[in-house]
Amino acid sequence: MKSRNAQPNRRSTKPATKPLIAVDFDDVLFLHYELLAEYFLKTYKLDLNLITLQRDMMPQLQRHTDLSREKIVHDVERFLLSPDHQPKPLPDAAVVISRLKPHYRLAIVTARADFIREQTIEWAQTHYPSFFDDVVFARMLRWGDGPKVIKTELLQDMGADILIDDSPRHCIQAAEMGVRAILFGDAPWNKVNSLPEKVVRAKNWREVEAILL
Numbered sequence: 001m002k003s004r005n006a007q008p009n010r011r012s013t014k015p016a017t018k019p020l021i022a023v024d025f026d027d028v029l030f031l032h033y034e035l036l037a038e039y040f041l042k043t044y045k046l047d048l049n050l051i052t053l054q055r056d057m058m059p060q061l062q063r064h065t066d067l068s069r070e071k072i073v074h075d076v077e078r079f080l081l082s083p084d085h086q087p088k089p090l091p092d093a094a095v096v097i098s099r100l101k102p103h104y105r106l107a108i109v110t111a112r113a114d115f116i117r118e119q120t121i122e123w124a125q126t127h128y129p130s131f132f133d134d135v136v137f138a139r140m141l142r143w144g145d146g147p148k149v150i151k152t153e154l155l156q157d158m159g160a161d162i163l164i165d166d167s168p169r170h171c172i173q174a175a176e177m178g179v180r181a182i183l184f185g186d187a188p189w190n191k192v193n194s195l196p197e198k199v200v201r202a203k204n205w206r207e208v209e210a211i212l213l
Helices: 033-044 050-065 069-081 093-100 114-127 151-158 168-176 205-212
Strands: 002-005 020-023 105-110 134-137 162-165 180-184 199-202
Touching (some): 020 151, 033 050, 033 069, 069 114, 114 134, 134 151, 151 162, 151 168, 168 180, 168 199
Parallel strands (some): 002 134, 105 134, 180 199
16 A cells, blocks of 8 residues: 655646546544544543534643644644544445455545654554555644645546545535535534535545445
């Protein structure tokens, strides 16, 4: 499995016989924010809801804990790098992705920072062996730092045809540039009243399978 940093605004010209699916990492291949919520409750005795964690994590943590940004970043990085942090794949993900493999090219596209690159690749190789041809990172150096990731730049660089992502914003932006998108999951932060024509919702991986196969 290769990994690389994205090179924005440079669409791939390599001919391909199969469509390319770009698969988001956190909360698409495993539950991320629920594990963070458990960690903050255990560490800081702070019970933040998932919408708050996903949309406004750092300001809320600083407001409720009086901790510095540097301290919070250090604690979260230590948690994510800990051997005890062993998230499990989402139900049916590996089975469905294995069935997609003969019909599509597959790549992970993630906003994860460089500090956790090695662990991310190792986890993907362990739980999804030989399924993904590439892992594209968003060039962020540290958790909580760096520019906001514009997923469309990563998709352009990859030459993606389809995006599977839990973010309505990323899916809508993908649709606006002509990429089909599957809004994944039934999380509190991705409830929307309507979606563009090129965006459909799949609450789980079985529904992804029904859409793509």
